[in-house]
Amino acid sequence: MLCVIAIGLVVTMGLMRVVNLAHGAFAAIGGYIAVILMTEVGLPFFVSIACAVAAITAFSVLVERAFFVHLYGASELDQLLLTIGLDFLVVGGLTIFFGPNVFPMKLPPDLAGSVDLGFREFEVYRLTVIGIGAVVVTGLWIGLERTNIGAQLRAAVDNRSMAQATGINVPRLFSLTFATGSGLAALGGAIGAPMLPLEPLYPFKYLVLVLVVVALSGYGNIRASIAVAMIVGIAETAGRYFVPQYGAFVLYVVIIVMMMWRKDGLFAGRAA
Numbered sequence: 001m002l003c004v005i006a007i008g009l010v011v012t013m014g015l016m017r018v019v020n021l022a023h024g025a026f027a028a029i030g031g032y033i034a035v036i037l038m039t040e041v042g043l044p045f046f047v048s049i050a051c052a053v054a055a056i057t058a059f060s061v062l063v064e065r066a067f068f069v070h071l072y073g074a075s076e077l078d079q080l081l082l083t084i085g086l087d088f089l090v091v092g093g094l095t096i097f098f099g100p101n102v103f104p105m106k107l108p109p110d111l112a113g114s115v116d117l118g119f120r121e122f123e124v125y126r127l128t129v130i131g132i133g134a135v136v137v138t139g140l141w142i143g144l145e146r147t148n149i150g151a152q153l154r155a156a157v158d159n160r161s162m163a164q165a166t167g168i169n170v171p172r173l174f175s176l177t178f179a180t181g182s183g184l185a186a187l188g189g190a191i192g193a194p195m196l197p198l199e200p201l202y203p204f205k206y207l208v209l210v211l212v213v214v215a216l217s218g219y220g221n222i223r224a225s226i227a228v229a230m231i232v233g234i235a236e237t238a239g240r241y242f243v244p245q246y247g248a249f250v251l252y253v254v255i256i257v258m259m260m261w262r263k264d265g266l267f268a269g270r271a272a
Contacts, residue, residue, distance in 0.1 A: 008184030030186025
């Protein structure tokens with residue numbers, strides 16, 4: 001689940017080099033839209049998720065043109081302040097419209113059951129999340145590493161003026177990439193709502209874990225984000241299970257050790 005949410009930030013923060021702390025806000029809004037479409041409109045689960053992703057993808061283009069276009073090339077502090085400000089706006093808006101409590105979401109019957117894999121039973125929903133995550137990561141890696149658009153994006157980030165001189169439409173390319181990252185955030189927020197409950201503070205609640213995955217993956221390393229997300233998820237779950245009195249302390253110890261060991265990412269120097 002961490003990988004599904006973080007993969008969009010791997011694109012915007014890792015590849016575009018934009019400190020986008022508003023990533024969690026797009027995930028939260030996408031989740032709220034999906035739940036409303038299911039509970040109020042009556043749309044099926046996957047149709048609601050698709051509509052939420054499409055809505056956030058389109059909305060993010062407007063946000064990128066209005067705000068983020070001024071951050072390309074700006075200092076990290078400017079990027080941090082603006083995006084964290086957007087988070088506060090979203091938190092306030094969600095509180096006003098939906099209240100301060102957890103926004104409930106009920107899984108459809110087809111996903112609420114379990115399936116026997118021989119050695120143990122797993123929830124259908126969790127297996128579905130794993131499958132969607134695998135498809136997203138594979139598709140994104142192919143798109144960025146094996147297509148002309150991916151090559152253009154890397155060229156534009158490394159040398160924008162030279163990329164424009166060769167005929168690349170950098171503003172349109174950045175808008176497309178930002179929209180892709182935001183759409184992936186909405187996908188993570190929507191499909192992960194039963195596991196990571198929706199609430200107004202959602203943009204901040206899971207921000208640290210997502211940033212850890214991005215930081216330890218290395219800049220734009222798509223495949224590495226899978227392994228890092230698994231390490232972080234297992235460390236947090238194991239810490240809360242075996243030493244619950246210390247809460248997330250075990251996770252942060254693991255993070256500090258890994259950051260000191262490989263400060264440029266666990267898989268720095270390897271191909272994405």
